[in-house]
Amino acid sequence: MRKPCCDKQDTNKGAWSKQEDQKLIDYIRKHGEGCWRTLPQAAGLLRCGKSCRLRWINYLRPDLKRGNFAEDEEDLIIKLHALLGNRWSLIAGRLPGRTDNEVKNYWNSHLRRKLLNMGIDPNNHRLNHSLPRPVHQNPENSTSTASTSSLMKNDTNNQLVRSQQRRDNDQVSDAGSCLEDEAPGAPCGSTLPDLNLDLSMSFPSSSSLGINKDEDKEKKLNIDPNLSQQELVPSSAATLVLFQ
DNA sequence: AATCACTACAACCGCAAGCGA
């Protein structure tokens, strides 16, 4: 039987208070990110270590960007999701100042719906004929250089999808990358014809992320870590154009 | 003004990987 991560009856749950935040910030400033399990007691917090870690990583860390996602960031998330599936921490690692939780939330609340609205199955990034067709079916644009971000500015069409979103949510989790979905040897481009997926990736700044694990994963994924962040940021022409 | 429906996002939970003993 697994031991609970903390003594539940002695810990606070729910939203963090300003005082709790301050205690955590003060402690980590003084001692750094150490053993999360012992941190709460040492910092005088009635929280479990997991909760402290999450609060710090997702909310209190000083290098967090916060605020709206830029179009470049949206496009990058979509590309990376097509490539990596729901590996949010890896995706977030390519977005300086963004957390996996933030990226995941943004995907589920914005980007997923956006793709659905374009008639793209967000699980596999392929055109789904049972879904609403995209609104921009101008053949001249079908090699579209328009970014997905700019395509769906009009959110009114999303209403139907929104109500469907919750019902769909239990189907989300099998989102695999196209790499996994493809038959062995079949290039990603066979279903993402115009997706100029440069798989080269750079390391995020070591100050902001758990680098070592990312490095390991990148090795497993054969991702070249030596190239700059810029090389991953999609050109507008490289934006997902999934219609054939 | 009250109620309902929906969104956005913070936070929690369970699981599995990683690591040292």
Added chain:
DNA sequence: ATCGCTTGCGGTTGTAGTGAT
């Protein structure tokens, strides 16, 4: 090799805020 502990990840839930009716 295995066991137990810690950490990190991804899925899910809870709820405050907002707009529609």
